[in-house]
Amino acid sequence: MLNFLARRLLIAAMTCVMISILTFVIIRLPPGDFVDAYIANLAASGSTVTAEQATALRREYGLDRSVFVQYGLWISRVVRGDFGISMMWRRPVTEVIGDRLWLTMVVSFSALFLTWMIALPIGIYSAVRQYSIGDYAATLLGFIGLAIPNFLLALILMYAGFRYFGLAIGGLFSAEYAEAPWSWARAWDLAKHVPLPACVLALAGTAQLIRIMRANLLDELRKPYVVTARAKGISERRLLLKYPVRAALNPFASAVAYLFPYLVSGSIVVSLVLGLPTVGPLLLQALVAQDMYLAGSIVLLLGLLTVIGTLVSDLLLMWIEPRIRLEGRG
Amino acid sequence: MAEQPAQSAPCLLSVRDLVVDFRLDQGTIRAVENISLDLFAGRVLGVVGESGCGKSITARAILGIIDRPGRIVSGRVLLDPGTTRQLDLATLSNDSRELRSVRGGRIGLIFQEPMTALSNHYTVGNQIMEAVRAHKPKMTKPEARAKAVTLLGEVGIPNPDGRIDAYPFQLSGGLRQRVGIAMALAGDPDILIADEPTTALDVTTQAQILLLLRHLQRDKKIALMLITHDMGVIAQMADEVAVMYLGRVVEKAPVEHLFAAPRHPYTRALLRSVPNIHAKPRERLASIGGAVPHPARRPSGCSFHPRCPEVIAGRCAETEPAPVPAGADGAACFHAELTP
Ligand SMILES: Nc1ncnc2c1ncn2[C@@H]1O[C@H](COP(=O)(O)OP(=O)(O)O)[C@@H](O)[C@H]1O
């Protein structure tokens, strides 16, 4: 077991280094360096930078040194929590991402929670009552859910929510709270805005999850250990939950790896349509504006979250799969 | 056709005219057709036949655990027939409390695949204790655990105190099958159904498991229904034998009679295919050509006639021989009718 853990940790560390190198490459990708872009940016807004100031800036950021030294300087600043300056916002990257990061997580967690609450029971029902009317209905709805693009669903729900339920649409805050400091009223305002985007984000994932759960469980239901459990005389409901459903849930532990970055980035398109101040649209804006410190930092963040997610899913698997825990196979 | 000799042992289970269908989109498959069997306390009924002839489905039908789309169409499964407690299991719904208390309580099932028949997510102890407590809800956890340890010892697992916390994947096939037997015994059943309990095991382990089953069955006066496709196992274990072909019983006889004077050509073919009891079990009969036809394409007349070396021209293909009567010995063959 320790062997298994050590191997996973080593792989995770190596992946982190690779991601940081990749991020550094991305940051340096646009022609010219950061100072050129900075000067151009300032010039666009009317201020100028003297040649001496430019040289000083270059020296400060180590841009006059070799690529390797530059990487070393950059990574040592990153490790200390300094991700550089966002040109677009003229503020440190940490500040720009900070607030949005956890707003995104609120929306994504709500969506995820909804997805699982809806999809898992329906998936179980569909498998246990395969080819029943309920199963066909779930299948039909599932395919419709898969076929409709998310942003279209977002638009439809926004319209319906506004037209028939008088729901607030767009954004995560009403205008009066958007820039206000935190208060109970602002939190309540947020709570009123979360359900709609959470539903939109959840519905797409739900259709897919129902299909996956149904297929997994159908596989498990055919296995001999289910017959063994039935032959013991325990009730069908208890037996289902204890044996096949538990086994069918295993693949979901692996899916955690992909959920982590998704939790932070959210769905970019849906966030844009709904006007959500989350990290996804921020990444898009940063890329369009070639705000490379911001873009690079987000990419780095998503990469690291993937690594952490993978590690967490390995630990989860180890916890729920005795075979991995005891034999270290994975 | 001789009537069943008067039994001193009570009959614990009578299956009468059991019919099981699978309703598929392509049509209905009759997997089991008019099967009648009797299980007596302290005796072993061997059920033998090639794979696909409906042995497992019969066993599952008795317990009411056939997978969809299979279902019992007609017939009776009588527990304690002829007594005041007589109960027709076929009339109970599959998840009913009554049928569940019989499952594992009166009738234990020993399965074929020791590698996949236990869940790898729970310890052996957890799975046995669940079976124990399913039939004795008042039993506390420590009591159930003690009982599980006793059971593991009874089925010959060394160091049961330690092994109870092992996961199935940590045990060999032979040990797992012993765990399976312990689990089947958890509710103190007086009827055991063993569905090819040794097919997946190597020859040495196979002999040990059969010996264990023999001892347990004799000590506890259990009525054992032993399903196999191996005549060697039948010779070693059975008191009475039912030979099945394509969902029907084609011959029924006490084991000595069956081996001394087999009456159905299919039985003779089965006997020829196993030269000695240590031969490897075979899925197909080498001595007769062809394989079992699919139940959906049952041949006309006697269903065995296309493969029968003794087929009577103009008769076997057209008319069906009389079935073996319920509760009696005999063979469903025109040859047997001619020479009783
Ligand atoms: N799930 C199923 N769907 C359709 N047909 C089945 C199913 N299970 C069994 N059958 C039919 O029942 C017949 C008997 O199966 P079974 O009792 O498992 O044979 P065996 O004698 O080898 O145990 C098979 O030949 C098959 O045609």
Ligand SMILES: [Mg+2]
């Ligand atoms: Mg079978």
